[in-house]
Structures are given as structure tokens and as C-alpha cells.
Amino acid sequence: MMILEGKKMGIQFAVLDPDPQAPAVSLGDTHVMGDYHNREKIRELADISDVLTYEFEHIDGAFLKDLEEEGMVIYPSSRSLLIIQDKFRQNRYLKEKGLHLPRFLKVDSLQDLKEAGEKLGYPMMLKATTGGYDGKGNALILDPDGREGAFFDLKGEKDTLELMAEEYIQYHKEISVIAARGDGGAIALYPPSENQHEDSILKRTVVPADVSSEVQAKAEALAKDTIEVLEGMGVFTIEMFVTLEGEVLINEIAPRVHNSGHYTIEASETSQFEQHLRAILALPLGDTSLKRPYAGMINLLGRGKKNGSPEVLGVQEVLETKGAHLHFYEKKAVKFGRKMGHITVTGDSREAVNNSLDDLEGQVLIVPDQAHE
Amino acid sequence: MMILEGKKMGIQFAVLDPDPQAPAVSLGDTHVMGDYHNREKIRELADISDVLTYEFEHIDGAFLKDLEEEGMVIYPSSRSLLIIQDKFRQNRYLKEKGLHLPRFLKVDSLQDLKEAGEKLGYPMMLKATTGGYDGKGNALILDPDGREGAFFDLKGEKDTLELMAEEYIQYHKEISVIAARGDGGAIALYPPSENQHEDSILKRTVVPADVSSEVQAKAEALAKDTIEVLEGMGVFTIEMFVTLEGEVLINEIAPRVHNSGHYTIEASETSQFEQHLRAILALPLGDTSLKRPYAGMINLLGRGKKNGSPEVLGVQEVLETKGAHLHFYEKKAVKFGRKMGHITVTGDSREAVNNSLDDLEGQVLIVPDQAHE
Numbered sequence: 237m238m239i240l241e242g243k244k245m246g247i248q249f250a251v252l253d254p255d256p257q258a259p260a261v262s263l264g265d266t267h268v269m270g271d272y273h274n275r276e277k278i279r280e281l282a283d284i285s286d287v288l289t290y291e292f293e294h295i296d297g298a299f300l301k302d303l304e305e306e307g308m309v310i311y312p313s314s315r316s317l318l319i320i321q322d323k324f325r326q327n328r329y330l331k332e333k334g335l336h337l338p339r340f341l342k343v344d345s346l347q348d349l350k351e352a353g354e355k356l357g358y359p360m361m362l363k364a365t366t367g368g369y370d371g372k373g374n375a376l377i378l379d380p381d382g383r384e385g386a387f388f389d390l391k392g393e394k395d396t397l398e399l400m401a402e403e404y405i406q407y408h409k410e411i412s413v414i415a416a417r418g419d420g421g422a423i424a425l426y427p428p429s430e431n432q433h434e435d436s437i438l439k440r441t442v443v444p445a446d447v448s449s450e451v452q453a454k455a456e457a458l459a460k461d462t463i464e465v466l467e468g469m470g471v472f473t474i475e476m477f478v479t480l481e482g483e484v485l486i487n488e489i490a491p492r493v494h495n496s497g498h499y500t501i502e503a504s505e506t507s508q509f510e511q512h513l514r515a516i517l518a519l520p521l522g523d524t525s526l527k528r529p530y531a532g533m534i535n536l537l538g539r540g541k542k543n544g545s546p547e548v549l550g551v552q553e554v555l556e557t558k559g560a561h562l563h564f565y566e567k568k569a570v571k572f573g574r575k576m577g578h579i580t581v582t583g584d585s586r587e588a589v590n591n592s593l594d595d596l597e598g599q600v601l602i603v604p605d606q607a608h609e
Numbered sequence: 610m611m612i613l614e615g616k617k618m619g620i621q622f623a624v625l626d627p628d629p630q631a632p633a634v635s636l637g638d639t640h641v642m643g644d645y646h647n648r649e650k651i652r653e654l655a656d657i658s659d660v661l662t663y664e665f666e667h668i669d670g671a672f673l674k675d676l677e678e679e680g681m682v683i684y685p686s687s688r689s690l691l692i693i694q695d696k697f698r699q700n701r702y703l704k705e706k707g708l709h710l711p712r713f714l715k716v717d718s719l720q721d722l723k724e725a726g727e728k729l730g731y732p733m734m735l736k737a738t739t740g741g742y743d744g745k746g747n748a749l750i751l752d753p754d755g756r757e758g759a760f761f762d763l764k765g766e767k768d769t770l771e772l773m774a775e776e777y778i779q780y781h782k783e784i785s786v787i788a789a790r791g792d793g794g795a796i797a798l799y800p801p802s803e804n805q806h807e808d809s810i811l812k813r814t815v816v817p818a819d820v821s822s823e824v825q826a827k828a829e830a831l832a833k834d835t836i837e838v839l840e841g842m843g844v845f846t847i848e849m850f851v852t853l854e855g856e857v858l859i860n861e862i863a864p865r866v867h868n869s870g871h872y873t874i875e876a877s878e879t880s881q882f883e884q885h886l887r888a889i890l891a892l893p894l895g896d897t898s899l900k901r902p903y904a905g906m907i908n909l910l911g912r913g914k915k916n917g918s919p920e921v922l923g924v925q926e927v928l929e930t931k932g933a934h935l936h937f938y939e940k941k942a943v944k945f946g947r948k949m950g951h952i953t954v955t956g957d958s959r960e961a962v963n964n965s966l967d968d969l970e971g972q973v974l975i976v977p978d979q980a981h982e
Contacts, residue, residue: 246938527901
């Protein structure tokens with residue numbers, strides 16, 4: 237999606253990907269074939285690029301730092317990345333800077349976890365400090381009996397994995413703010429969007445979030461402060477909890493464009509992808525306002541029990557729906573629960589957008605192609 | 610631009626182009642290297658494609674007809690193309706069907722041209738019946754003295770080129786309607802846009818055209834009738850004259866997406882490129898309404914006296930302008946007068962759009978890169 241947006245402006249892309257069939261590879265100008273962790277290949281990519289960026293944060297931050305020291309331009313910087321990659325370090329840093337986030341404690345042992353439960357109460361979240369993604373690496377502990385199972389489930393085979401406990405927020409809403417920081421520290425914020433998850437995977441985003449103007453202002457201030465203290469360059473996404481009392485707390489930070497910002501392709505004056513490119517290329521940031529009063533998005537996850545090449549059911553229905561836009565990512569294999577595409581809907585009211593998304597949710601499915609089973 | 614739009618929906622593209630560096634080649638999934646007129650290569654392309662389409666009408670219509678007879682799916686059809694490729698044949702056909710167009714006469718000799726002048730009056734247009742493009746192949750004859758020069762200028766070295774004379778319309782406005790015709794004969798029309806040309810090349814488009822509702826209705830009816838009588842499939846563009854008396858006459862027909870529809874990428878619910886893909890893939894046609902009340906576009910032509918790799922001046926200015934979007938086509942060489950990119954602006958009033966375009970027109974230039982001269 238970033239290449240599709242950048243190509244409009246004639247930007248050239250070299251792509252590091254182990255898979256020659258990856259969607260980005262066919263769109264890019266140059267393919268560097270290699271694993272995301274292969275230092276030699278990362279260097280090869282850096283050598284042919286003016287600016288290096290990434291859309292996946294679980295990469296070799298220390299090596300990016302080496303490359304920066306050699307003079308390569310990398311955004312987000314290794315400094316931002318190294319903080320975000322370790323959730324405990326990140327939270328400690330943000331807390332020092334005075335930002336609002338749930339209470340948290342390092343957990344190195346079952347004894348630590350017991351003490352955390354006493355301090356944070358139940359339910360309580362247990363989180364791996366590194367490598368989390370779409371709810372992976374997180375466990376909800378409902379009561380003291382659940383401590384031991386969660387601890388060993390997360391530790392798994394990797395005994396070196398570090399854990400932290402986090403206060404469980406009886407939240408009212410989950411929202412996110414897409415923030416961009418560019419040349420000279422200029423910041424542009426998209427309006428807060430409201431997110432619904434299912435099995436820890438984003439299911440629906442509607443924008444603007446249905447929150448009071450006070451909450452909106454708090455969310456925007458928190459996003460701005462977060463990207464500033466992290467010295468972020470490019471697009472960062474700050475996921476937040478809004479409590480019943482109207483408090484706004486940081487939940488997660490992604491140093492990249494985000495699924496909850498996919499709606500921006502059709503609905504915003506500047507998409508999050510173009511915005512990221514503007515930011516890292518030291519170009520002026522774009523207008524983040526909506527073209528229509530409301531927009532929403534649902535993810536299309538792979539369905540069905542078998543794997544196989546994907547078939548999209550319900551294409552007619554989505555293309556017939558006013559204001560609806562179908563995105564299909566051209567991944568070669570559908571797997572159960574894998575993000576295969578999304579639908580964006582724009583409209584004049586929140587209700588109209590939600591109604592269209594409700595209608596389409598049951599009708600548009602990505603399944604393994606029956607003919608190729 | 611068509612590939613960028615189609616890739617959002619996961620459509621795969623094979624591209625026939627003689628130039629491995631052509632912008633479409635790096636975006637497409639498969640490149641068939643060959644001249645647009647190479648029958649073997651066209652067949653190779655057809656063999657690997659579900660549907661064949663083209664964005665340039667000066668191709669081998671007779672061969673497309675052969676391929677259709679072998680069962681290949683080609684839109685627009687050879688029938689539509691063969692009519693449009695010969696302007697005299699096209700005009701005679703449209704006239705038979707009762708559509709409004711300027712008076713015209715076949716011109717095989719200077720004597721014919723003299724007689725045409727007596728019938729059509731002066732000024733008068735002389736046109737090559739085939740191969741015209743951006744004003745090439747057209748000559749304006751101001752008075753009887755200009756006849757001979759224009760005749761030999763157009764005939765040039767190709768004595769076989771056929772000519773026709775056309776009544777010169779003292780027109781008030783030039784407008785165009787982008788029309789799509791798809792599965793089951795469904796038709797969708799974009800609002801008429803108003804076009805300004807300079808040296809016969811489109812300079813600015815503003816939409817909706819500043820015409821009365823009667824003129825708009827006439828233009829829409831004429832576009833609908835035209836695509837229907839031509840049995841068009843896909844997007845067709847009907848350029849029209851609006852006379853001072855409010856008459857609407859066909860000027861040119863392009864069996865394809867059109868420069869005057871580039872604004873649709875940002876400004877319309879469905880871009881002309883997505884619309885063409887929907888039409889030729891027998892998918893439902895999309896909503897053609899504008900996301901903002903007004904939109905406009907200016908072309909960025911190559912400037913400067915030398916050829917060379919292009920450099921875009923004024924990027925900052927356009928990216929700082931609210932509602933403005935820069936497109937740069939990544940052509941490898943800038944030539945004087947070549948279309949190198951465009952700028953689209955959306956806004957809440959015609960005046961605001963025109964003012965932004967006025968400002969940007971002088972500031973954004975594509976010139977040969979000084980460093981690489």
C-alpha cells in the first residue's frame with residue numbers, strides 16, 4: 237500500500253523480502269531477496285537506498301544503529317525503535333516523561349507475578365516485553381489461579397523471554413491516533429479512530445471516534461507527546477484506552493503505519509502511507525482531514541479450515557455498495573485468521589458507515605479457492 | 610495509473626511495452642517486451658491474459674478482430690475501435706445514428722478542399738482521418754489562402770493519409786464526459802468537466818463544468834448515446850463543444866481513460882481507472898460522484914530546451930497546498946512539451962480550485978536535471 241501511494245509521486249522502491257512472490261516485490265523497482273534479519277541483505281538494501289524504512293518493528297535495531305553511525309539515513313531511527321521494541325523499557329521511559337499509561341511491573345519469576353497481582357489487582361495482563369503482535373505475547377490473567385498457566389504459556393520454549401505485568405484497564409473504548417512527525421519536528425495528527433478487536437485482531441475501525449471533545453483533545457495531546465518524546469520520524473500509531481471516567485492511557489505504540497489507518501487511502505486528503513513517505517523524505521506533511529464526514533474499515537481475514545490460494549466471495553456486493561472500496565492484498569495463500577484484505581466505507585453519518593460495514597461483514601469472505609484444493 | 614488502482618483490488622497485470630524502463634512495466638506482474646504493433650507479441654499477451662485492454666487507440670484493430678474470432682476477450686472491442694480509428698467513418702456512423710456533431714466532408718484533393726470551404730465556411734478544420742493525437746494531424750485553415758499549405762502539411766510524406774474537412778465551431782466551451790459501459794449495458798457517467806487547451810494539449814480541467822443544467826443534460830445524453838451506438842465496453846471519453854447558443858456537439862472520442870479524467874483518482878468515489886477495470890471485468894460500475902464539491906487538474910509538461918532525466922521543481926509548494934496532489938509519471942527522460950505528471954486540486958468552490966491551480970502553475974516545473982546534463 238505504501239508503494240502504491242508513493243508511485244503516484246514517482247518515488248522508487250527497493251524491497252527486502254525473503255519471498256519473491258510477496259505483494260510488495262512485484263510493485264517495487266528492485267528486489268533484495270533475503271530474510272528481514274539478514275545483516276548482509278539489510279546492508280545491501282541500505283547501500284542502494286536514499287532512506288531506509290520498515291513496516292515491521294521486530295527487526296535488528298542494534299544493526300540499524302550501526303548503519304546510522306556509518307551515515308545511513310533510517311527512519312524511524314534506531315533510537316526510537318530500540319525503545320519501542322522492549323515494552324518494559326518503553327513504558328518506563330514514557331512514565332519518566334510523564335505520559336499516561338497503565339501501571340506495570342517487571343516479572344522475572346512466579347513470585348514477582350504474585351506480587352504484581354497484589355499491587356495491580358485482577359484481572360491483570362501478562363505481556364512478553366518483546367515480539368508481541370496482534371495479541372500474540374499477551375495473556376489475560378483473570379484471577380490468582382491463572383497466574384502459573386499464563387506465566388509458562390508465555391515463557392514457552394524461550395526461557396529467555398522477559399515478561400511484565402500490566403494493570404488491566406476496564407476500558408470504555410479503544411482508540412488510536414495516527415501521528416506523523418517530519419522535517420523540523422513538524423507534527424500532523426489524524427483524528428482519533430475507534431477500534432473493535434476480536435481475538436485480539438482488529439475487526440473494525442470507525443473514524444472519527446465517538447468521544448467527547450475533551451477526550452479527543454487528551455488523545456491528541458498524548459499522541460503528540462508520545463511521538464515527541466520518542467523522537468519519532470515518520471508515521472507512528474498510538475493505541476489508547478479511554479476509561480469510563482474519560483481518562484486516556486497509552487496501550488500500544490507501533491512505529492509505523494497501522495491497520496487502523498487503512499481507511500485514510502480513500503477517506504483522507506493524505507493517506508497514512510503518503511504521509512509516512514512525506515515525513516521520512518523531509519517533505520511537508522499533508523492534510524489529515526477527512527474527505528467525507530465518516531469512514532470505517534473492516535478487515536478481511538482468511539476463512540475456512542484449509543490453506544490454499546485465495547478466492548474472494550462477495551466481490552459484487554462490496555462493489556455495489558455506495559462508498560465502499562475493496563482491498564485485496566494478493567497474498568498467494570489464504571490461512572485461517574490471516575489478514576488478506578480490507579473494506580473501507582465512507583459516508584455522511586456514523587450509522588450509515590456502520591450499517592454498510594455490518595452488511596458487508598457477512599457477505600465478503602476470503603476462502604481457499606475450491607477449484608485448487 | 611490503471612495498475613496502481615487495480616493493484617488495490619489484487620488484479621494482476623501483464624504489460625506489452627517495447628521499453629523495459631516504462632513506468633507500467635515495473636508495476637506490472639509480467640512484461641511482454643515488444644512493439645505495440647507486433648502481432649506475435651500481442652498474441653503472447655492475449656494468451657496469458659483473461660481480458661485484453663489498451664490505453665492507446667492507434668493499434669492494429671484488424672488483428673484484434675482476428676483474436677476475438679479465436680475467442681479472446683478484448684475491450685473495447687475491435688468493432689468499437691475500428692469505427693473510432695477512422696474519424697471519417699466514425700463521424701458518418703454517428704451522424705447516421707442521429708448524434709450531434711460538426712458538419713464534415715471527405716477531402717481527397719485540393720478541389721475537394723475548395724468545395725468544402727464553400728460549404729463549411731472559414732475558418733475550417735482539416736483533419737487526418739487516422740492517427741491524430743493531441744492536435745497532431747489537425748490544421749486550422751483561416752481563409753482560402755491557407756488551404757494549400759494545410760493540405761500538403763498534413764499529407765506530408767504519407768500520400769496515403771486520408772483527410773476530412775470539418776466545420777469550425779465558434780465554441781463557447783470545451784467539455785468532456787467520461788462514460789463507462791459495463792456488464793449488461795450498464796452505463797455510468799462522470800459529471801461534465803471543462804477543459805482548457807494550449808497548443809492543442811490539455812492544460813487545465815475543472816469539474817463540474819460551469820454550464821447550465823440544460824447543457825449538462827444534453828452533454829450527458831450525448832455521451833450516453835455515443836457509448837451505446839459504439840457498443841463501447843470500458844471507459845470512453847467524449848469531448849464536446851458547447852456553442853454560445855447552448856448547443857452540444859461531439860468533438861473527439863477516445864475509447865479509453867482520458868487526461869481530463871485524471872482528477873478522479875483523488876476527487877471521485879471511483880477513479881476512471883478503477884471504473885474501466887470494473888467495466889471490462891464485468892463487475893458492477895462504481896459511484897462517479899465527487900468527494901468534494903469541485904476539483905481541477907493541470908498537466909505538467911516537460912520544460913527547458915534540453916532533454917535529460919527529469920527533475921521536479923516546486924515539490925514543496927504543491928505538497929504544502931491544501932487539497933493538492935502531485936503525480937509524477939516516472940518517465941526516464943524529460944522532453945519539451947511531453948506530459949510528465951499532473952497536479953489535482955480539490956476544494957469547496959470553483960474559485961478556490963482555480964486559484965490554487967493558478968498559484969501552482971508557475972511554481973511546479975519538470976525540467977532536465979541540471980546535474981546530469
